[in-house]
Amino acid sequence: MTPKVQRSAPPFIQIADHFRTKINEGALPQDAKLPSIADIARDWGVATATAAKAIKQLQDEGYVRSSSQGTFVDLGKKLTSGPDRLQMLRATGSGFRPGERVDILSAGLISASTEVAKALEINEGDQVVQRRRVYLDDQGVVALSTSWLAGQLADAAPELLEAGPLPKMTFGLIEERTGRRAVRRRDVVGMRPVPEDIADVLGVEAGTMALTMTNHYWDQNGNPTEYARDYLGTDRELSAEYVLD
Template sequence: MSPEVERSLPPYRQVLNHLREQILSGVLAEGETVPSERQLAADWSVSRATAAKVLGELRHENLVEPRQGVGTVVTARRTQHHSPSDRVRSADITGRIYPPGQYAKILSAELRPAPERVALALGIEEGAQVICRRRVICDESGPVSVSTSWFAGELARAVPALLATERIPGGTPGAIEEATGRVWNDGQDLVGARIATDEEAELLGITERPAALFVGYNSLFDEEGEVIEYGEYLSSGDRLTRYAYQRPRD
């Protein structure tokens, strides 16, 4: 079935969002050809100019590149850091947490007393038992990011996989939903920057010091507004992280 344009967004934005989502989720893998201007125009019932504008924006975002005799192909995304929201969408769409070429190493998974910032994020008492999972995400070029996820300690019994140093197929939100019925409904990220500590620089393979880090703090909420998962993530300051948004409409 051919995709259909929705009238809530301009056609250009809909086509762009669709292709970007396919690339970031791994549906279109590195080296695969994306539809040509002619094909996009036919599939979406848009003008060739609109199709050309879409491909131009994807090139600008370093997601695709033209190749002589082949067409426009998905590029290696070594400079991209995929945010938690990217991974959640990828898990929903493809069943995979990370895009092709990326994988996670679980460094630790344990119960520990909640630091103040974690207690505030989870809405619990400081010092209460929480689950802490720390991982490093890598691609063929080396470490991409380091992330730590925090959960209420009561989940240890319901979801024992959270305390295992093994990857959880489909991700932690899916495992929690399957075990408890709690479904994530929305999320938010807070982002900033700071200088890497020696430990962080070592984990990320950064050799030149001092080094800037991109830092993020993300929360996933259930339908009652309670935090299911609170996370902290770090990546080298020379990597890009994408956030898409649209103007509110009356």
């Protein structure tokens, strides 16, 4: 069916969203060729400048590359952050990009550190679920991610304590078992020294400064559901694009 422009968002954003979804779902795999700007303009009933702006949006976000031969899917070393995975999970049912996989390194109960306790609004030393995993693609480590959740959530979702993948990820599992839906988040990007216990996985020496993203999630009642930190793999990049009214 020929796509049609709606009026809820600028046309170039709608076009970019259309192709981004196809890329995330795997319908347009790595190195697949997108329609030409002229074809996009014709199919969507927009000016060629609008079609070109949509392609530029995808380029800026790290989804495609363009040359004299056309525009091709190129995820390169693009990082998929925790918030990206939540959006992908809700949109497509999967929190992974084509070619990505996850290895669960550990899962269990630990005593909350001062930082984690403050984030989850519990007492220092209280039991929390800690899940650690590494995301990989054909270019190596995408990110090493650690999540912390209040320990009582393991009563409703004992799978949290198993060192295996969660089909719906932590977000979906918690929502399914408790009705608590993550509706708000805060992202903090910074440079941090790599801890000794994850240095080997990242392939760097302990203490090496690495780019990190720390994510904090709250449910519909304003209560924290999860606190997480990603250490990005070598040469990975963070990018974000916003529509400014």
